[in-house]
Amino acid sequence: MSVQTTQSDKSRRTAGVTFAARLSFEDIRHGYHGRETLRGVSLTAEAGEVLCLLGPSGSGKTTLLRIAAGIEAQSSGRVLLNGRAVAGPDVFVPPEQRGIGLMFQDFALFPHMSVVENVRFGLTAMSAREARAEAMAALERVGLDHYADKFPHVLSGGEQQRVALARALAPRPGVLLMDEPFSGLDSRLKDTIRADTLAILRETRATAVVVTHDAEEAMRMADRIALLRDGKLVQVGTSDDLYRRPGDIFAASFFSEINEFSSVVRNGRVETPLGVADAAGLADGRAVAVAVRLSGVNVSVERGVIPARIVSRRFLGVVELLELAIPGSERPVRARIRADMLPTGLRDARISVDPQDILVFEKDSETPYIGETKIME
Structure with a gap:
């Protein structure tokens, strides 16, 4: 049975409420074989919050999660749960005593155990009867109680994900850690699975820390997002903050596809192949990077200030991805526009740019200059 044909949300048991905990990292450092994988990360997941750790492969997301769970030990720094240190220079609380649940990327279900036995596995403080009753309640919350006596191999990937979620939530942890839980689906x-999972997390009110490399997934799920790169925390904020006010060009490129140009501030302006951007407030002679979001490049037959030749055109369903040759740029400019806005076979077009989709960053500090920037005719 597919996920869509399981019990409806109306008939599903409401998830049991947990006592959400506040999870804090203080100046966490960690390394493998002389290579530093986490470099002074300080971050807090507030009680009841869904916090996403976002970044490319190798940025330190999963390592930070494993340190919180007690599977890895940091080189220095502290991990605190509700203000009490659970890992630090003089303390290390074993994983099973932290009240932290961990959901692995591959779900890690035991193939020789039934679904209900998998879910009750961590309920060691209860009698066998009580543990089974709690496990069945957890399965009912995720709509899979009718699969209780089946084995994991007969379930679809989405159903296995739900079983893993039920197992992680059954002990009602104060913090739930999820390592790319949807990547195998x-x-x-x-x-659908992501929306259902978020609804269950809201019901349980547990603090959740979710690792992902998908910016859209983080924006869909998180109350706040922590963006990491090369073991360092780049920026923390809401999805609106990180999209509209990225801290550097890396953050800008992670949340949207961009065209990037190098330039220098002259008399409060920056010249680019897409026109002149206002950079009042930045010092003359300052080297800058200008990022223009693909969605902000408007392409039309006649309207626009910059002539362009369409080099390639890819139909992606709702949108089309264009590459355009323009004067002054050695590389094609890319644009993402709504499908069927341009006539079939069109070669010559004109470009204009939406001001809110232009970001200017100082190159040495990568501090963004955002707000008054605009492309001027």
Whole structure:
């Protein structure tokens, strides 16, 4: 049975409420074989918050999660739960005593155990009867109580994900850690499973820390997002903060596709192949990087200030991805526009740019200059 044909949300048991905990990292450092993988990360997940750790492979997301769970030990720094240190220079609380649940990327279900036995596995403080009753309640919350006596291999990927979620939530942890929990799912099911998971997390009110490399997934799920790169914390904020006010060009490129240009501030302006950007407030002679979001490049037959030749055109369903040759740029400029806005076979077009989709960063500090920037005719 597919995920869509399981019990409806109306008939599903409401998830049991947990006592959400506040999880804090203080100046966490960690390394492998002389290579520093986390470099002074300080971050807090507030009680009841869904916090996403976002970044490319190798940025330190999963390592930070494993340190919180007690599977890895940091080189220095502290991990605190509700203000009490659970890992630090003079303390190390074992994983099973932290009240932290961990959901692995591959779900890690025991193939020789039934679904209900998998879910009750961590309920060691209860009698066998009580543990089974609690496990069945957890399975009912995720709509899979009718699969209790089946084995994991007969379940779909989405159903296995739900079993893993039920197992992680059954002990009612104060913090739930999830390591790329949707990465192995079929893209057609991912949105549904993700929405259902978020609804269950809201019901339980547990603090959740979710690792992902997908910016859209983080924006869909998180109350706040912590963006990491090369073991360092780049920026923390809401999805609106990180999209509209990125801290550097890396953050800008992680949340949207961009065209990037190098330039220098002259008399409060920056010249680019897409026109002149206002950079009042930045010192003359300052080297800058100008980022223009693909969605902010408008392409039309006649309207626009910059002539362009369409080099390639890819139909992606709702949108089309264009590459355009323009004067002054050695590389094609990319644009993402709504499908069917341009006539088939069109070669010559004109470009204009939306001011809110232009970001100017100082190159040495990568501090953004945002707000008054605009492309001028």
